[in-house]
Every structure is written in C-alpha cells, then in structure tokens.
Amino acid sequence: MTTTHTGPAIVTRGLTRHFTSRKQTVEAVQGLDLEIGQGELVAFLGPNGAGKSTTLRMLTTLIPPTSGTASVAGHDVVTGQRDVRQAIGFVGQGNGAGHRQLGRDELISQGRAHGLSRADAHRRAGELIADLDLEAVADRKVSSLSGGQRRRLDIAMGLVHLPRVLFLDEPSTGLDPQNRINLQELIQRLHAETGSTVVLTTHYLEEADALAGRVIVVDHGRVIADDSAARLKSGLGDLVRLGFGSASDAARAAGRLSRVPDSRVDTSAETVDLRVKDGSAMVGEVLADLAADGVPPTRVEVARPTLDDVFLDLTGRSLRETQQTPEPTATEIESEVAA
Numbered sequence: 214m215t216t217t218h219t220g221p222a223i224v225t226r227g228l229t230r231h232f233t234s235r236k237q238t239v240e241a242v243q244g245l246d247l248e249i250g251q252g253e254l255v256a257f258l259g260p261n262g263a264g265k266s267t268t269l270r271m272l273t274t275l276i277p278p279t280s281g282t283a284s285v286a287g288h289d290v291v292t293g294q295r296d297v298r299q300a301i302g303f304v305g306q307g308n309g310a311g312h313r314q315l316g317r318d319e320l321i322s323q324g325r326a327h328g329l330s331r332a333d334a335h336r337r338a339g340e341l342i343a344d345l346d347l348e349a350v351a352d353r354k355v356s357s358l359s360g361g362q363r364r365r366l367d368i369a370m371g372l373v374h375l376p377r378v379l380f381l382d383e384p385s386t387g388l389d390p391q392n393r394i395n396l397q398e399l400i401q402r403l404h405a406e407t408g409s410t411v412v413l414t415t416h417y418l419e420e421a422d423a424l425a426g427r428v429i430v431v432d433h434g435r436v437i438a439d440d441s442a443a444r445l446k447s448g449l450g451d452l453v454r455l456g457f458g459s460a461s462d463a464a465r466a467a468g469r470l471s472r473v474p475d476s477r478v479d480t481s482a483e484t485v486d487l488r489v490k491d492g493s494a495m496v497g498e499v500l501a502d503l504a505a506d507g508v509p510p511t512r513v514e515v516a517r518p519t520l521d522d523v524f525l526d527l528t529g530r531s532l533r534e535t536q537q538t539p540e541p542t543a544t545e546i547e548s549e550v551a552a
C-alpha cells in the first residue's frame with residue numbers, strides 16, 4: 214500500500230449533485246462538507262433516496278459533481294480521476310464479478326488490471342480467498358455461488374490491490390441475518406488488519422451502530438448528524454416511558470415532570486415520554502415524586518436510545534418507517550459515466 218498521502222482520506226467542499234428526471238431537478242446531494250481521516254471506518258446512514266449512493270458514486274469517480282469539490286487519497290475526483298481509481302476499492306450494490314468465470318480467476322484478472330504482476334496477483338488472490346473463507350468455492354464458476362459467497366467475492370475484488378480507501382455500497386443488502394453478521398465481522402477485521410479507510414452506506418441501524426466508529430446521517434442530500442453512534446445516542450438521553458390510567462393523569466404527570474432539569478417531556482394520550490441523561494438513575498426519584506403528587510404511573514419502561522431514536526429526533530420520522538416506502542426508482546437515468 215502506498216502511503217505518500219498524509220492528509221485526510223476524503224475531503225468534500227460544497228459537494229453537490231443534481232439529476233434531471235422528467236424535466237424536474239432532483240437535488241440528490243446538497244453541499245456536503247466532510248473530512249474523513251485515514252483509517253476511519255465510517256457509515257453513511259439514511260433512508261431510501263437520501264443521497265448515500267450518489268455521494269459514493271461521486272467519490273468513486275463514477276459520476277462528476279454538479280458543483281463543489283471532493284478529493285480522495287489526496288486526488289481530486291474530477292481532475293485526478295485516474296489516481297483516485299488507483300487508490301480506491303469500490304464494492305457496488307450489484308455483483309462485480311463475471312458470472313461465467315471462476316472466482317479465483319476473477320480475482321487474479323482484477324489484480325492484473327490494477328497493475329499487479331502475475332505472481333503478485335496470484336499470491337494476493339490466494340490470501341483473499343483464505344481471508345474471506347472462500348477456499349471451498351474459489352475454483353467454481355461465480356454464477357454457482359450463493360448470495361453471501363458472491364458478496365464476499367465482491368469484497369475480495371474490491372480489496373485485491375490493497376486500496377487505501379474502500380467504499381462499500383450497502384454491502385449486506387440481500388443477505389440473511391447470519392451472513393450479515395459474518396460480513397460485518399469480516400469488514401471489521403479487514404479494517405483492523407489493513408488500516409485502510411472504509412466508507413460504507415447502509416439502511417441498517419444495527420449495522421451502522423455495530424461497525425462504524427463514525428456515523429454520518431444523511432437525509433434529503435444533507436448531513437444531519439455526524440458523530441460516533443455512542444455520542445449520538447447519549448446526546449439524546451434515555452427514554453423513561455410512563456403509562457397512566459387516564460389522559461388527564463398523564464397530563465398532570467407531564468406538568469410535574471416538566472420541572473425535571475435537563476429533560477424533555479412528550480405526552481401522547483395516556484403515555485408520557487421523559488428524555489433524561491441517565492434514565493435508570495432518575496427513575497426512582499421520578500416515581501416517588503409522581504406518587505407524592507397522587508399520579509403514580511401504571512407502567513414504567515426505561516430504554517437506552519437507539520440510532521433510530523436519534524433519527525426520529527432529528528427528522529421527525531423513524532428510519533424504520535421510511536424503509537417501508539422506498540423512493541420510486543428514477544425512470545430517466547442520466548449518463549453515469551464521468552466525462
């Protein structure tokens with residue numbers, strides 16, 4: 214791996230991409246300002262149509278920005294397209310490997326295409342086949358592999374030339390839960406072993422939470438949060454959900470709870486949600502106060518915040534709900550090949 218570039222792995226300034234679809238302009242990515250350091254493992258999280266793939270496609274030089282700039286491994290994605298491509302690995306949503314080839318041959322060809330010598334390409338293919346647990350299937354035709362095996366082969370294809378920056382677009386989509394977990398472990402291990410910068414997109418909250426040191430939440434083409442999953446969640450605070458016998462009791466309790474310092478109270482019918490920094494520590498005091506005021510709750514739950522709660526707080530929508538209503542696929546597709 215060449216390590217001449219010492220600055221951030223990725224820098225974007227005002228990165229913007231519009232599409233024209235049925236004479237309407239779709240503002241897929243709107244003025245992204247990002248800095249991603251070398252060796253970070255970052256997840257782009259957001260609902261369908263948020264602009265995750267479009268961002269990745271610009272960073273991997275597949276489409277040019279409408280305006281703004283981006284550099285990857287020190288090279289501009291427009292003026293240094295060739296250098297960017299040398300420095301990165303990209304695993305897109307489809308399968309990259311040719312279906313009638315043998316998996317091992319695909320890997321060797323990919324290595325050769327990236328300038329490895331024949332011997333190095335063979336050695337590297339062998340290493341990846343072992344690392345990605347593909348030994349049993351590497352000498353079979355790609356078309357005969359299962360979805361999970363194919364995804365692992367795709368990842369091997371993205372890694373064959375030891376990229377400094379690896380982009381994975383929804384790597385676990387279409388995999389069953391077990392394969393998804395296997396793949397997550399694999400990404401973590403590869404990241405730890407190679408020290409490459411890894412940027413992945415995902416719909417899966419659990420995946421972003423489990424994998425990434427940093428979570429960038431995007432919606433409508435903009436960054437709406439950028440932090441570690443732990444800090445995003447702790448910033449929101451725990452949820453103490455209290456149920457009451459009637460809406461009037463809930464309203465009285467909400468009045469009392471609005472005096473709890475550094476808290477937020479939301480009432481809905483017979484339920485009051487109290488957001489506080491440390492729910493478990495607070496709940497005893499809260500229950501005692503409510504009992505003293507004659508409105509003891511009939512039900513109490515304390516929950517740690519999830520990333521979905523963070524998303525709901527930021528956007529007013531649940532990321533889970535937004536997954537039920539995917540964006541319609543663009544019908545008029547612009548040319549995706551950078552000029």
Ligand SMILES: Nc1ncnc2c1ncn2[C@@H]1O[C@H](COP(=O)(O)OP(=O)(O)OP(=O)(O)O)[C@@H](O)[C@H]1O
Pocket residue numbers: 232233234239240241259260261262263264265266267268416539540541542543545546547
């Ligand atoms: N080639 C295109 N032509 C027209 N519109 C497009 C094109 N590609 C993407 N879009 C639109 O740009 C917006 C962002 O799409 P993008 O694929 O980046 O979102 P995403 O966050 O990756 O979504 P998903 O999770 O569904 O993959 C959407 O409204 C999409 O319909």
